[in-house]
Amino acid sequence: MSNANDYQALNDTVISNGYCVGCGACAVPEESPFTMNLNDYGQYEAVLASDRVFARASVDIEKVCPFGSGAPSEDQIGKDLFDESCDYDSQVGYYQGTYAGYVAEGAFRDRGSSGGMGTWILNELLDQGYVDHVINVRPGAEGREDGSMLFAYTVSRSTGETQAGGKSRYYPVELSEVLREVRETPGRYAIVGLPCFIKSVRLLQRQDPVLAERIRYCAGLVCGHLKSTRYADSLAWQMGIEPSRLETIDFRVKNPSAPANRYSTSAGSADRQEVVPTNELFGTDWGAGAFKYKACDFCDDVFAETADIVVGDAWLPGYVEDSKGTNIIVTRHPDIQALVDNARQEQRLELDDISVAQAIQSQDAGLRHRRISIAYRLYREQREGRWVPPKRISPSKHLKPRYEQKRQRLRVRLRDLSHHAFIGALKDRDLDTYLKAMRPVYREYKKHSHSWMTRYLWRIKGAVKRCLRLVPGFQRL
Template identity: 35%
Template sequence: MKPNVIDEIVKNNLCIGCGTCAGVCPQEILKIQDNEYGEYIPYETQMCDSGCGLCLEVCPFGNNENETQMGAKIYGSTQGMKYLSETGYYLDSYAGYSSEFRQSSASGGMAAWLLTKLLKEGIVDYVICPTSQKNPEKLFSFEIMSDENSVKAASGSVYYPVEMSEVIHKILEVPGHYAVTGLPCFVKALRLAAQKNRKLRERIVFTIGLVCGQMKSKNYTKYIAAIAGNNDLKKVQSVYYRGKSPEKPASNYYFQSTDEHGSQHKIFWNEGVSEAWINRWFTPNACNYCDDVFAELADVTFMDAWLPEYSKDSMGTNLVLVRSPEILVFIQEEIGKKEINVSKIPIEKVIKSQMGVLDLKRNQLSYRLYIALQEGQKVPEKRVHPKEKIGVLKKREIKLKARMQKESKELFLDYYKDTTLDIKTFRDGMQPYIKQTKQLRSVGKLALPIQIIKKISRREGNRR
């Protein structure tokens, strides 16, 4: 019998909860459920007796082909295609926004514009993306939509676990052309599944990718809702993660929750959201082993324009990385028609906009792999190699965030009682780590001028 996803992935804490394995299981014995940390994982409803191994073959954290190998097969022979190790394959890159969807979207609204346009033009029959459910225990799920208004209503970032098993079943049951949105690991899982299943290969005609630094558990949303002022987390009916304020830059967006009575609670990024996000609280372990920044297997990838010339605009701007010739033509034809305000941008600027995520998923990943292997953990094969030498401060940062990642999950379980999170006690438990983070940041600020002086000295020495 071939190894399966439960033994190789779930038991080694490498599952990202995408649900693809359950979606394609021939025996339909895999189901997706929450674990105690608010993360999705598959479980077996009965003992698998086929031993086909398909579940592991479609897992994005299994040792299957990597994104570079798969990208070469999908895009490598396309005329005009270019390749960089940071971005994977690409045809062209753009910056801009959709006037219609910008306000209701997390960034520039370009993803929502494209999806509705694909439906309107009859290029696809269905769009699949995360949608609000107004259910405290399941605030979002993947849904299949066939009308533009539903897509518009679903626009906005979702920092909440969703899984694809049910929509994969629907794709296999209902003929048509589908466009599917997803994070890099989800898109990879769909590509792996399409290699194994003809219906998925023929029916999923476009994959829409989003740049991702990390996923978050359901408990992350409960924590943010709690610090925003929600006393009864069971009453939260809906959340919005990326609200925009005219008086603030695009980077200082707000989280807003609405309870069953319509009461709203709001908290801005700089008021506590950033602390949990940047320090990797409530982040699944699988995210520690991802090296795909730009959703390299997606036909088009959207991201925030985190560049000085755009980031102060409170309305938000998208960067767009195009790999599909059909989508490239589609965008080019729409430029100048006033639906979108888009212009070309050098690929170097696209890369620069995501330098923080690139450091996280390439340079820092190399050290996380080294640590994991030293501790005897099972890790997936990645395109970066384990490396010990990355700098003392960077080592301390990675180790500190790893401890916070684990401790935040455990402390939440300890202090979440009867639908309420004891914020003070939770933060008291995290305080030693918060203090160390501030100390490390202070040391880093002192070390930077020294590094600059050393670099200048080396240059001067070379000139002599």
């Protein structure tokens, strides 16, 4: 049971310090004084309604928030759910099977961002009668003039609707509306979500018997970080579509003549449709983290450790070369394991058994950022006297190699600058305001992506090349 003090505590810790990832869990309990709001940066965040602050919600509100004080960690939740049937690894969490592969039946792979498993598993649960409804993310808007969102969580009741919810949406979504619908509509549900969202669902289930009974399976996505709506706007604007005119965006268009990680972005307005290779658009270097939520820099769950199955991209040699896309998959729930085993036997899934080490390798950069350098970011926040959410990794000022410290500081700067600079661009109605602010900092960031020794050697190499060009016969170097 929560009272005004608890609400204020969540507000003063998670929300005021910028750690709200906008999942919507705190707005789900009946009588909750929290509502979800899209802020100027294009991020969902919880807002405490002052006229409802004395309402009494039936749950301990700080313990439904994935960043809340006193909320159990992913390790604790995972242990309660999977200890009996799974082994444990500190990076991947609990696991039963680890695979790389794709869906061989239907159009799942063609219509998915990667190997199509994200949609397939929801479809299979529905098709085989394990659930009646699926909660997934579908395109949701007719346009942006009215401020509506391009994607939203919805309840799908047929395999057709489930399939319409394929593809990765690097875009904010929130759970409060759809979970209220679950509470009002009896049935068995499966849900798909990012690691922190699945953690929120598990936390809600610990306190809400109706959600515990109705949500039977959770599918997780491996997660690097979440973007604000401005990420979509910034890509479309670079393609000639102004933010207010953007109606559709696909962040993962497969490019048949390129490796899986060389995908394109497609954006559409009422009168034009553009497709551009994503790496030609500014702000798409995932490591630099433009338009990232601050919460994501303080999150240590990459493999959706509280989900029954997690799917991601197999960014591994031997798989990444295939433009059609290949999933990395970690199974945890025995029912899901049985579905996967069965479909594999029937050759509906084409999967290779891989080691946990390979699963980890597939997310190498993400794990380094979220499991190692998070300690340094926590240290810097604490040093400024700011509250930090409870994490499984302790703050530390030591981060090796040394250039990594500067890189981390620049990542934080790029993150913050992207949000502010884009507001400036919208005000000026000129994308250049954003690009001109970001480009010098990004150049600086790239300079610090390697040790001084490597940079020194590059400089020498450049100087030698320039000298050789002066020598007749070497001009083509």
